[in-house]
Amino acid sequence: MQQLNDSRRTRRLLVAAWTVLVVSVAPASRAEEGMWLPDQVPALGERLQSMGLEVPPEAFRDFEKGPVAATLEMMGGTTSFISPTGLILTNHHVAYDAIRENSTPEHDYLANGFLAATREEELSVPSYRATRVMSMTDVTTEVLAAIPEGADDKTRHDAIEKISKKLVAECEKDSGFRCTTATMSGGLQYYLIAGLEFRDIRIVYAPPSAVGNFGGDIDNFVWPRHTGDFSIMRVYVGPDGKPADYSTDNVPYQPPVYLEQASTTLEEGDLTLTMGFPGRTRRYQTSAQIAFFREVYYPAVIAYVSDWLNVIDTASETNREREIRLASTREGLANALKNFQGKLIGLDAVRLIEKRREDDAALSAWIQADPARKAKYGTVLEEIAQLTQQAREDFPLELALRRMQRSSTMLSTAMGLVRLAGELQKPDMERDPGFMERNLPRWRKRLELMQPDLDPEVDRILLDHAIRAALVLPEGKRIDAVDTHFAAGSASAREKRIQKTLDKWYRQTRLTDLEYRLALFDGGTEAIEASDDPFLQFARELLPLAESRKEIAAQRDGAASRLMPLLLEARQAFEPGLMYPDANSTLRISYGEVRGYWQRDAVWLSPFTTLAGVLEKEAGQEPFASPESLLEAIPGYEELRINMVTTNDTTGGNSGSPLINSRGELVGLLFDGNYEGTCDDFVFWDEKGRSISVDLRYIIWFLEEVAHADALLEELNWSSSRFRAEAP
Amino acid sequence: MQQLNDSRRTRRLLVAAWTVLVVSVAPASRAEEGMWLPDQVPALGERLQSMGLEVPPEAFRDFEKGPVAATLEMMGGTTSFISPTGLILTNHHVAYDAIRENSTPEHDYLANGFLAATREEELSVPSYRATRVMSMTDVTTEVLAAIPEGADDKTRHDAIEKISKKLVAECEKDSGFRCTTATMSGGLQYYLIAGLEFRDIRIVYAPPSAVGNFGGDIDNFVWPRHTGDFSIMRVYVGPDGKPADYSTDNVPYQPPVYLEQASTTLEEGDLTLTMGFPGRTRRYQTSAQIAFFREVYYPAVIAYVSDWLNVIDTASETNREREIRLASTREGLANALKNFQGKLIGLDAVRLIEKRREDDAALSAWIQADPARKAKYGTVLEEIAQLTQQAREDFPLELALRRMQRSSTMLSTAMGLVRLAGELQKPDMERDPGFMERNLPRWRKRLELMQPDLDPEVDRILLDHAIRAALVLPEGKRIDAVDTHFAAGSASAREKRIQKTLDKWYRQTRLTDLEYRLALFDGGTEAIEASDDPFLQFARELLPLAESRKEIAAQRDGAASRLMPLLLEARQAFEPGLMYPDANSTLRISYGEVRGYWQRDAVWLSPFTTLAGVLEKEAGQEPFASPESLLEAIPGYEELRINMVTTNDTTGGNSGSPLINSRGELVGLLFDGNYEGTCDDFVFWDEKGRSISVDLRYIIWFLEEVAHADALLEELNWSSSRFRAEAP
Secondary structure, eight states: OHHHHSGGGGSOOOOOOOOSSOOOSOGGGSTTOOOBOGGGGGGGHHHHHHTTOOSOGGGGGOTTTSGGGGEEEETTEEEEEOSTTSEEEEOTTTSHHHHHHTOOSSSOHHHHOEEOSSGGGOEEOTTOOEEEEEEEEEOHHHHHHTSOTTOOHHHHHHHHHHHHHHHHHHHHTTTOOEEEEEEEGGGTEEEEEEEEEEOEEEEEEEOOHHHHTTTHHHHTTOSSOOOOOOEEEEEEEOTTSSOOSOOTTOEEOOOSOOOOBOSSOOOTTOEEEEEEOOOOOOTTOOHHHHHHIIIIIHHHHHHHHHHHHHHHHHHHTTOHHHHHHHHHHHHHHHHHHHHHHHHHHHHHHTTHHHHHHHHHHHHHHHHHTSHHHHHHHTTHHHHHHHHHHHHHHHHHHHHHHHHHHHHOHHHHHHHHHHHHHHHTTSOGGGSOGGGSGGGHHHHHHHHHHTGGGOOHHHHHHHHHHHHHHHHTOOTTSOOHHHHHHHOOSSHHHHHHHHHHHHHHHHHHOOTTOHHHHHHHHHHHHHHHHHOOOHHHHHHHHHHHHHHHHHHHHHHHHHHHHHHHHHHHHHHHHHSOSOOOOOOOSSOEEEEEEBOOEEEETTEEEOSEEEHHHHHHHOOSBTTBOOOHHHHHHOTTOTTOEEEEEEOOOOOTTOTTOEEEOTTSOEEEEEEEEOGGGGGGGTOOOTTTOOEEEEEHHHHHHIIIIISOOHHHHHHHTOOGGGGGSOOO | OHHHHSGGGGSOOOOOOOOSSOOOSOGGGSTTOOOBOGGGGGGGHHHHHHTTOOSOGGGGGOTTTSGGGGEEEETTEEEEEOSTTOEEEEOTTTSHHHHHHTOOSSSOHHHHOEEOSSGGGOEEOTTOOEEEEEEEEEOHHHHHHTSOTTOOHHHHHHHHHHHHHHHHHHHHTTTOOEEEEEEEGGGTEEEEEEEEEEOEEEEEEEOOHHHHTTTHHHHTTOSSOOOOOOEEEEEEEOTTSSOOSOOTTOEEOOOSOOOOBOSSOOOTTOEEEEEEOOOOOOTTOOHHHHHHIIIIIHHHHHHHHHHHHHHHHHHHTTOHHHHHHHHHHHHHHHHHHHHHHHHHHHHHHTTHHHHHHHHHHHHHHHHHTSHHHHHHHTTHHHHHHHHHHHHHHHHHHHHHHHHHHHHOHHHHHHHHHHHHHHHTTSOGGGSOGGGSGGGHHHHHHHHHHTGGGOOHHHHHHHHHHHHHHHHTOOTTSOOHHHHHHHOOSSHHHHHHHHHHHHHHHHHHOOTTOHHHHHHHHHHHHHHHHHOOOHHHHHHHHHHHHHHHHHHHHHHHHHHHHHHHHHHHHHHHHHSOSOOOOOOOSSOEEEEEEBOOEEEETTEEEOSEEEHHHHHHHOOSBTTBOOOHHHHHHOTTOTTOEEEEEEOOOOOTTOTTOEEEOTTSOEEEEEEEEOGGGGGGGTOOOTTTOOEEEEEHHHHHHIIIIISOOHHHHHHHTOOGGGGGSOOO
16 A cells, blocks of 8 residues: 555656566666666766766765755655756646645636746645755664664564664754655665755646646556646745745745756657656565565555545536545546556566566575575575465455545544544654654644545545445454444445444534644644544544554564565575665666667557647547647647657656756656556566656747746746757 | 448458548549559559569459459458469458358357368358459440430439340350449449359368457457458369359369469568459548538448447357357447448548548639539539438438348348339349349348348347337338337337237248248249238338339439539549549459558557567457467467558458469458558548558468468468578
């Protein structure tokens, strides 16, 4: 459920990978595979220079002067500075929530797009934050030293959590930074990352959705693509230059580095680099682990997401206001669904489980062949298999529990509050990280910002479905609190109980009331415990089970943090080479080149699409209904390139990553991966997996010819005519 | 309804065409457009030689020694001689009915394929006939001379029918030929065609349907394609060398010419020629005529065919015996449906009506600009528009009437018999051509052969649906006989009447009885008129309306035969150039080259597919379930080509056409057109419309490596190793 943990994450799960021939665990053997840490890039220097890199490879680990200093994480995606005046470029779909929050049926910026004529007109987005990475420090020694000798898995997990909290607290003390620790390669390394978090982000330009999301669900993950998936925002800081909440006194942030318009466009074979925050990959897992995802996890999640989508579609059919409100959730779900379905097809197509099983067997034989290796790694594969088996058994109950909370904002709010009541009684450093003082302000903000999105009607339908799913759990893995309220002998009696109980809960609850929610939060343990809100009561009944599942998960995590490093160590000793850690939402650099691919027998997809293709797809109805202003501007520009594919290894979280050329200049904006690459969590498929970017030249053309955003273009110092210059 | 007149025709409506840029009515201006008459080929000599033709162009009008002498019309498709021992090569889908008629659930040759180990094992197919063209003679002068001065349209039609009968009778007298007249270019020319009709055709080799129809409905009209759509049959004649009905005494026919295996395979850009019997095009119609098809005809027929398909699918669901029985009808319908849907998309995509409207306006202006032209052609466009308006108004009633007969074998048999009763009372030369003595034997044969295909249950459902369609005809255009039996005040009363009446008819009818049908036929007028079979009675009630519609149609045809030659004459004078007549199931030659195409922006489809693509599509279930024997033979041959596209201008009826190279050698077997070309009735789209053929090399490989048909290969003198030779 990683992809669903943060609803922001689900927006567009970026993507690129597989392998059809040999699934290698020695990534260095694959030409362009790899999501590299900044400090690994110098080691790739020779390879990059042979592909044409003119920037010193060292620049990619320079957080003050290198292009990475222009790159920010934003709401589960990526963005980058493009002017000395704090302007940032990201995808339309990364800015989607921001546009949506500012849209109403009267001012429908989603439908019509938005251009701020002056700075005063820029639209503020209280829910948005963007983070610039200030440093990434290897703290493996500190973390490992904190684990007691002979610790069991639960103790191990707790010890890692504790030292992480300590490192974060030290890092944040008086620095003004927001710090996190990151587990690399399942625990082979630990990093401490300091970030500068901006809290005043405003919308400067957004195209109409018909451009930014041209092709919609149908074209999502599809190449050839013809989507103008870009938006421009601006980062503001306080008059003192430091991050601040929104205020009219704030001023544009002056970044240390910004990316400049390239002077030449790309050609087939040209080197391209991306910087961004890829979310999650599982490239080094064993066949048993992959089989869990293939056989249990994705099929179950697909069924659940499909149901959720159906509920939204039915409820939005004749209600445009609700449609706008749920648009972002809907887009995230549709995207996830297509991605998950693609993964299943992909895993089967490349026969990954079968092949990884062979890899595992070869590794195992190599381990067994040497007494020292056997002593160290002899049981790793088997222990991981057992751990996976346990996950398989626990999964249905865990999914049912999570689904109830994910489905219902009422219930998840209530669960959060009753947990808060308990956690507040502990010293700060002993709390669950989500409930530490440093996180309480954003917690409160969420309780505030959720108000316009509350929809008790849809909330109830989704909870109803989740409860029905929980009611069919197998004996011994059931949720008592659900049974107490909803189980009954006959189907009709059960039906009655569900309807009657939910009627009552939704009638009585006061959690829809903003003042009430904030009063409970501000009142702390006492206020929460005193409430008899039906959702809080239900949450209290669910809590013991939820807590015990959390304990079990912590134990599994502890075991994984012990076993995965051993597995990776063994793999690397077996097949040496430079190894990148799995994606984990930390800053990464990927390199590749502009390259088409044989999609299937006799079907060659060239690496560039043109505006002629927009006209081909144009159907006058969603999702292929371009605005008149675009259609009128195309004649004479039919051959102008709009999107392109490159071999950069990226995934969900890379949305909005800048695509830069060999000179470090901005040439495009990454926004998606192709369907062949949806399996990228598990494997990189260099033959057919591709990243999809908007050509910067199209963005500039669009701002010039369609949006007529002259002042903005001037501020950016962007111009179509600049592309006429020869490469220096 | 042209495509549905003969159920054989519907099998695979071959296809290739459109035009997206300029719709030209001067075909010679388009590089490879044209379905040329044999005697037109010499005029194309220079062009063909510039493309590499080594055979003298004159050979294509030599019905004794040229490659056209190896080409036969068979069951609405095409086939060609490939050995001196009467072997012919055609498509699996053209042989489909033959294989089906010989299949039972126990001997399921459709599913398993068939190979005759000896001549004795070859499977006879009484329903099949194949015709070799012996001569094509221009009889325009004779026909036009037979039309009385100042004849009205009905008189004109009757006069043409009469002279045609006379020419046919003279041609057939003592010759042993089967003759027909053909109207070229709507009446600009008339041809008399003499054919040698073979009546003993046997199946020698057929691949499993999983090969011959790999991809099924899904891949139908699709490029890239991976289908082994071929079969081999043999033509037998009596011991005297003349066509004869099936007999064990018969011997293989020795054709004057047969096509030999090419010594080299094709490369991109190589010249290819096809010979065959394209069924029907309407390339020279006015915008008004095309609009009738776009707006009225195809939408109505699509609705009706979809319904028919649903009925068959539902009725076959749990009945494999019925599924086999209806398989051919089903395939024809599904094919027609996809083709018709493609036409609608195509007509809109190329904006043909709009563009033809401009062509018409230009032509009109040119006509009006000169008094002599105005006198001759001044009213042609307007008169055609009026004629089309009449067709629009008549269409719903005509379709309803046709649908009832087409839906129900009971009713169509009854209609045939009551019409026969009337026609038999006229002198032979005055009868409707279908009822002339020369056609009565095949009439009787049809009454015999229909027996195993009768399915009163499905027949009744389809008639039920047709009656309901007739019951909603507009006032003034209704069918009285239907109203008499089925109309009622309320919906429930109507429902009751339909069920009650059909119950009775299907219970009482004896038309399901072979002996009874033949007794009526043999008993002639008296026997038929004496029968009180409910379907015969209903047919008698329908007859007056059917006859009056026939009169009206004859009048329209007469008008068309007057107006279309004028239109074409004007068009040709306006834009001079060599002009081919519209396809009309007569022998034609088309030339082209091996050439891929940009399917859409950034998508290039190369002209060859390979066996690797079979593996890619393989899904283990229909329609992508290759036999094990094929899958096992592929390793090592992944790059062997299987299908290819060429720019030859072909359409439905070209199925089974031999594809020959510049030296007149056999290189492939045409079997389909691509979806972009389904609009070929109206326009040739050289940019994207393509013909699809099976590569002969694949056929030989398949016979060698999968079918192990060694004796057959030896008889054919075919071998993979021959392809190794260099071109002479």
